[in-house]
Structures are given as structure tokens and as C-alpha cells.
Amino acid sequence: MLEVPVIQDEHVEILLSDLLEQYGYDFTGYSRASLKRRISRLYTLDKALSFAEFRYRISDDQAYFKRFVEQITVNVTEMFRDPSFFRTLREEVLPKLGTYPFIRIWLAGCSTGEEAYSISILLKELNLLHKSLIYATDLNPAVLEKAAQSMFAMSQMKQYSENYILSGGLKDFSSYYTASYSLAKFNEDLKSKIIFSTHNLVSDHSFNEFQLILCRNVLIYFDRDLQHNVLDLFDNSLEGLGYLALGSKETVDFSRIAKRYKRLPGEKIWRKIG
Amino acid sequence: MEKDRLMEKCKALIIGGSAGSLDVLLKVLPVVRPDISFPIIIVVHRKHGTDSLLPVLLSTRTEMRVKEVDEKEAILAGTIYVAPSDYHLLIEQDQTFSLDYSEKINYSRPAIDATFQTAAEVYRSQLVCLLLSGSNADGVSGLKSVKAWGGTAIIQDPETAQVAYMPAQAKLNVQIDYELSIEAIGDFINLLP
Numbered sequence: 001m002l003e004v005p006v007i008q009d010e011h012v013e014i015l016l017s018d019l020l021e022q023y024g025y026d027f028t029g030y031s032r033a034s035l036k037r038r039i040s041r042l043y044t045l046d047k048a049l050s051f052a053e054f055r056y057r058i059s060d061d062q063a064y065f066k067r068f069v070e071q072i073t074v075n076v077t078e079m080f081r082d083p084s085f086f087r088t089l090r091e092e093v094l095p096k097l098g099t100y101p102f103i104r105i106w107l108a109g110c111s112t113g114e115e116a117y118s119i120s121i122l123l124k125e126l127n128l129l130h131k132s133l134i135y136a137t138d139l140n141p142a143v144l145e146k147a148a149q150s151m152f153a154m155s156q157m158k159q160y161s162e163n164y165i166l167s168g169g170l171k172d173f174s175s176y177y178t179a180s181y182s183l184a185k186f187n188e189d190l191k192s193k194i195i196f197s198t199h200n201l202v203s204d205h206s207f208n209e210f211q212l213i214l215c216r217n218v219l220i221y222f223d224r225d226l227q228h229n230v231l232d233l234f235d236n237s238l239e240g241l242g243y244l245a246l247g248s249k250e251t252v253d254f255s256r257i258a259k260r261y262k263r264l265p266g267e268k269i270w271r272k273i274g
Numbered sequence: 275m276e277k278d279r280l281m282e283k284c285k286a287l288i289i290g291g292s293a294g295s296l297d298v299l300l301k302v303l304p305v306v307r308p309d310i311s312f313p314i315i316i317v318v319h320r321k322h323g324t325d326s327l328l329p330v331l332l333s334t335r336t337e338m339r340v341k342e343v344d345e346k347e348a349i350l351a352g353t354i355y356v357a358p359s360d361y362h363l364l365i366e367q368d369q370t371f372s373l374d375y376s377e378k379i380n381y382s383r384p385a386i387d388a389t390f391q392t393a394a395e396v397y398r399s400q401l402v403c404l405l406l407s408g409s410n411a412d413g414v415s416g417l418k419s420v421k422a423w424g425g426t427a428i429i430q431d432p433e434t435a436q437v438a439y440m441p442a443q444a445k446l447n448v449q450i451d452y453e454l455s456i457e458a459i460g461d462f463i464n465l466l467p
Contacts (some may be wrong), residue, residue: 009367030373031346033364033392038376074376220345220373221359226344249345249358249373 007175008178011051018059021070025069025139026202029226030268040071040245059134070142074221078159079114079152081246083166089269090122090168091112097211103132106210106237107202109218110136113147115196115217118164119214121176125169137199144196150186152177157184201230206237213238216268217247231255238272245269281426284312284351284367285400288384288393290416292408294436296328298456299406300335304355305460307336312466313448314354315343315363317389319382319408322360328431329356329394346372347454380412392414399424402466404459406430408440417448428452430459 013036027035048054057064080086097103103123110116112208116136123129124271138144152160177184199207201218210244213234219227224273234244236255244252244261260274291298295318306314320328326342332354340354349369355365362374363384379385390403390413393412405413405421407410407430410453417427427450432438434455454462 030363031366033366033372034374034376037364037374037388037392074374076376217375220375224346247375249361251344 003134007036007043007051009019009036011055012036015055015058018055019069022059023065024203025200027072029099029202029223030221031223034074034221035072038074038217042068042071059074061174066142067238070140072218073140075111075140075143077111077114077164077217078162079118079156080163080167080169080206081115083163083168085208085245085269086118086122086167086269086270087162088264089119090247091265092124093212093245093269093270094122094126094128097243098126098128100211101131103128104208104210105132105134105212105214106208107134107136108145108199108213108215108234109139110147110196112143112152113138113150113196114152114160115152115214115216116147116194116196117186119166120194124190125171129189132193134194135210136196139198139200139202141198144198148191148196150188150191151183152186154179154184171227177226201233202226206233209239210236210237210247211239211242213242214245217250219250220247228255231257235260235272240270243269244272281467282394282399283400284402286313286315286393287399287402287463288300288315288317288389289404289406290317290384290390291409292382292412292437292456292462294407294409297407297436298459299332299458301456302417302460302463303332303338306338306463308417309462310352310466313350314338314463315349315357315393315459316354316358317363317384317386319384319386319412320359322440325455328345331442332356337429341375343371345371347371357384357389359384363389367396369396378421380411382410386413386415391419394419394423394440399423401425402428404428404430404454405441405444406434407437410440411443412422413440414443414447417444417450421449426451428454428462431455 015059030160058068080254107116164173252261252270261270262273263270287462329340329342338354341354342358342466360383364372364374366372420427429450431453432442435441
């Protein structure tokens with residue numbers, strides 16, 4: 001990382017308006033510090049000679065534009081991240097949803113799919129997978145392609161297995177995948193109830209009604225206005241008595257929907273009560 | 275090491291530390307007068323999942339308000355903010371905090387570099403950053419940014435650090451303004467304009 005970034009604040013604004021005008025991708029409601037860091041990182045990584053060249057490449061080269069979007073959005077995720085959160089899903093939330101004839105779950109901002117497979121494992125162990133459907137969405141087609149391959153780095157499995165056990169998992173975690181060299185390929189049945197699809201939280205509308213919506217560590221990248229719009233979208237997409245799950249530092253407090261939601265003790269999970 | 279220049283009014287003090295830095299904080303905070311006119315932002319490496327413990331521990335050593343950062347929170351003077359574990363802490367141009375869950379930097383999240391660098395661009399010459407004891411080089415590149423934008427770079431005297439590597443690396447690579455013993459840090463903070 002350069003000490004004085006080559007990408008200036010005004011450069012960020014120029015790129016954001018290019019993306020909006022040319023490609024219809026609206027990043028103007030994103031927090032700037034993180035975006036700027038990631039744009040600077042890509043600029044340095046790809047050894048751009050000047051901002052003008054960098055900008056031209058994004059505008060002119062479709063493949064590079066894809067790379068740009070992939071690189072400026074954060075796609076870091078884990079399986080069973082925050083084990084106590086998954087324990088609450090396992091012991092409290094999903095058993096309640098288990099009384100429904102059919103369970104629809106929306107995982108918004110699913111990135112490379114680690115959480116989708118984690119939830120699929122929970123549903124399978126609760127014997128609910130056969131009557132569930134997980135809509136896993138992201139604005140970024142490249143990460144969805146990766147997610148659909150159901151292969152993750154073998155080097156992560158020790159950590160994931162520990163997370164899984166801490167979250168209340170009782171099985172041998174390695175029974176869910178086949179190891180081949182450096183990759184762990186997850187069993188096909190886990191994917192059978194996941195639908196991977198693009199959805200842009202900034203510009204796309206509600207597309208179904210769900211009993212559980214998970215969107216963890218996405219809102220932190222949005223400014224307050226956009227956060228409130230997205231929470232409205234979730235509210236419109238959630239059935240009465242459904243659950244909304246956010247990241248450990250995110251909240252519905254201070255939003256327009258706050259008064260209709262009641263938080264579960266200890267976790268960033270809210271139930272729609274109004 | 276001491277330099278003669280009229281220091282600008284301090285708008286923010288950021289303290290970064292890793293192994294061996296908690297002891298320093300526990301010694302320094304009681305000395306800091308509670309009516310200082312700037313915020314203190316603390317970024318220390320620690321284990322994920324022990325979130326509320328550090329702010330509680332620190333609050334027993336000071337009368338200042340101590341809190342873990344909430345995302346999008348406005349940065350106020352006279353408050354001690356602690357970076358949450360497992361998120362990078364960034365400073366926005368409108369002097370609010372934002373959080374980021376991108377890749378670890380120097381094997382660390384939060385990374386001191388990320389906070390120093392984003393703060394450097396916001397507070398420029400009115401930023402003071404202090405790097406404490408630690409066993410990796412996180413914070414060094416951040417201090418370079420602080421200097422590049424005109425801010426003040428301080429390290430704990432490596433001789434007084436439980437783990438000297440982090441401040442020693444800064445000393446090797448950055449033009450440091452002040453190198454302070456643990457005893458001197460509190461007095462220095464109290465004298466900041």
C-alpha cells in the first residue's frame with residue numbers, strides 16, 4: 001500500500017459516476033474510505049500507469065470492468081463465522097421455522113457461498129433441508145460462479161470445523177466434503193436447495209417473501225441512507241414473525257423499521273413483530 | 275529526537291499496539307487528564323470473540339468515556355474509542371468511523387495500518403499517532419502515511435517495550451517525531467494542544 005495514495009477522493013467520484021452511467025452499477029451510497037482503499041489497492045496491483053489509463057480500461061474493457069467490480073467489493077467470508085450466531089440459528093430460529101410447511105431463506109450478499117453451505121448443513125441436520133429453499137444472491141456474478149462450484153480451500157477446513165463444533169455441530173465436519181489435493185468439494189445434496197442468483201441491493205427490488213433473511217457484513221459498506229433503503233427492502237421481503245439476521249456490528253436501531261422488530265437476546269437477529 | 279515546531283491543534287490521537295501494549299495502556303490512561311479536547315482511538319490486536327472485555331477493562335482506568343466503536347459513529351472529543359475485534363477500523367472524511375471486513379493486513383484485523391492511513395488523509399497535520407509494543411510490523415506503513423500527510427508520528431521507546439519489534443521497525447523505517455518511555459507518554463498526551 002502506498003503511503004500517499006495515487007487515487008484521490010475526486011478520482012473515486014469520477015469512477016463511481018462512470019460505473020453508474022455506463023454500466024448501471026450504483027456505488028454512490030457506499031462508504032468512501034473502504035472503496036478508496038480497495039480502488040487504490042487494485043490500481044497498484046495492476047500497475048496502472050496513470051489514472052486516465054486506469055479509467056479508460058474500466059470503461060473500455062468489459063473483462064476489466066468485471067475484475068474491477070469483483071475487486072472493489074469485499075468478498076471475505078467464512079463458514080460458520082461467529083459460532084454463537086449459528087448456534088442460535090440451530091437451536092432457536094430454524095426449529096421455529098421448521099413448523100412451516102415450506103421455508104424460504106434469503107441470503108443477501110452471499111459472496112463465495114460459505115454461509116449458504118453452512119445454513120444448508122444446519123437445515124440438513126435439523127431434517128428441514130428437503131422443504132427449504134435458500135436464495136443466495138450477490139451483485140457480483142464472478143463470486144456466484146465460485147459459490148456454485150461448492151469447492152473451498154482445504155487449508156480453511158480446520159478453522160471451519162472448529163467453528164462448526166463451537167456452533168453446536170455434532171457430526172464429523174469432514175463427512176460433508178471430499179478432499180482432493182488443496183480443495184474440499186462439498187456434497188451435492190447441500191447445494192440442491194440453494195439457488196445462486198445476482199441481485200443488487202442498491203437497485204433491485206424485492207423478489208419473494210421470506211421467513212428468514214440473512215445479510216451479514218454488507219450494510220457496513222453502505223452509508224446511512226442506503227442502509228435504511230436496504231432495511232426497507234428486507235422489511236418488504238419478510239413475512240410477519242420472520243427473522244432478520246445482520247453482522248455483529250450492524251443494527252436495525254435508528255432505522256424506519258426499528259419499531260416493528262424485536263431483537264433476540266445476545267445475537268444480531270431481529271424478529272418481525274408488527 | 276525532540277523537534278522544534280509549533281504543533282498544530284490535535285484533532286485525534288490514535289494509539290496502535292499489539293503484544294505487550296495492554297500493560298502500557300493500563301499505565302498510561304490513569305495519567306491522562308479526562309478533559310482533553312480530542313478523541314483517543316485505540317487499535318490493538320486481540321483475539322476475536324472477547325469483544326466487550328477490553329473497553330470494560332480500560333474504563334476502570336479512566337474517567338473518560340470508553341466505548342467500542344459502532345459503525346458510522348461520529349468521532350467526538352473526550353471519548354476513548356476501541357476498535358472492535360475482527361474488523362478494520364476506517365476514518366471517513368466527515369469524521370465518522372466505518373468498519374471493513376476485508377482481508378487481514380499483516381495477519382491482523384483490525385490492522386493499525388488501515389486506521390492510521392485513512393486517518394492521515396482526514397486529519398492531516400492535526401493527527402497524532404502512537405505505536406506501542408508489538409511483534410509484527412503493522413503500523414509502520416501507516417506511520418509513513420501519517421508523516422506524508424503532515425501528522426505527528428510517535429513510538430514507544432523500544433527499550434521500554436515488552437516486545438520491541440513493532441516500534442523498532444517504525445524507528446528504522448519512518449522519520450519519528452518522538453520516542454517516549456511509558457512514563458512520558460501520559461504527560462505527552464496531556465500537553466498536546
